[in-house]
Amino acid sequence: MQIQVGSKNPTKIQAVKEMFPNIDVNGVQAESGVSEQPFSDEETRLGAITRAKHCAIKNPYTIGIGLEGGVMYMDNDLYLCNWGALVTPENDIITASGARIKIPKDIEEGLLKNVELGTLMDTYAERKDVSKKEGAIGIFTNQLITRQEMFRHVVTLLKGQWMLLNNYNK
Numbered sequence: 001m002q003i004q005v006g007s008k009n010p011t012k013i014q015a016v017k018e019m020f021p022n023i024d025v026n027g028v029q030a031e032s033g034v035s036e037q038p039f040s041d042e043e044t045r046l047g048a049i050t051r052a053k054h055c056a057i058k059n060p061y062t063i064g065i066g067l068e069g070g071v072m073y074m075d076n077d078l079y080l081c082n083w084g085a086l087v088t089p090e091n092d093i094i095t096a097s098g099a100r101i102k103i104p105k106d107i108e109e110g111l112l113k114n115v116e117l118g119t120l121m122d123t124y125a126e127r128k129d130v131s132k133k134e135g136a137i138g139i140f141t142n143q144l145i146t147r148q149e150m151f152r153h154v155v156t157l158l159k160g161q162w163m164l165l166n167n168y169n170k
């Protein structure tokens with residue numbers, strides 16, 4: 001058994017490695033099939049599923065995991081949203097969503113001008129590659145949680161459902 005994560009982003013790969021310490025995990029480039037900056041729960045979730053399917057289908061006996069960040073509106077407020085998907089070798093599709101946090105209006109204005117959140121966050125935080133480090137969630141929580149920890153929570157929700165599906169520890 002091996003796990004392929006549909007991304008080369010270390011925050012995503014490390015989150016999966018932490019939750020599956022005894023399984024071979026590697027990250028591969030995978031198309032999300034959605035826009036570079038997903039703008040709804042549905043689009044973000046689809047991006048995660050497409051990435052996971054891309055990984056599982058390409059290799060037999062492989063679990064595919066897709067993790068996708070996006071933004072979504074709740075009334076007039078824009079939130080960061082995160083979705084994960086796990087696709088089994090038998091083609092079961094397991095999904096779960098992650099933390100959300102409200103995005104400042106100036107970042108929202110940049111997103112509405114089709115600038116990706118990753119780019120906007122580097123400018124906002126005056127740092128490089130925020131999306132590969134603490135992430136927007138880290139910046140907007142005063143570093144109380146990192147993007148990797150947030151994705152680890154999502155992978156926990158995926159792994160628990162996968163264990164139930166496989167009658168682990170029953």
Ligand SMILES: O=P(O)(O)OP(=O)(O)OP(=O)(O)OC[C@H]1O[C@@H](n2cnc3c(O)ncnc32)[C@H](O)[C@@H]1O
Nearest residue numbers: 007009036037068069116117118121131135136137
């Ligand atoms: O290499 P991949 O897996 O694509 O990783 P990514 O950092 O591009 O992340 P996503 O595609 O999942 O996210 C879609 C866009 O939203 C940005 N994004 C999402 N969540 C973010 C976060 O917490 N911090 C910074 N950028 C984020 C990201 O940079 C992309 O531009």
Ligand SMILES: [Mg+2]
Nearest residue numbers: 032036037069
């Ligand atoms: Mg991306």
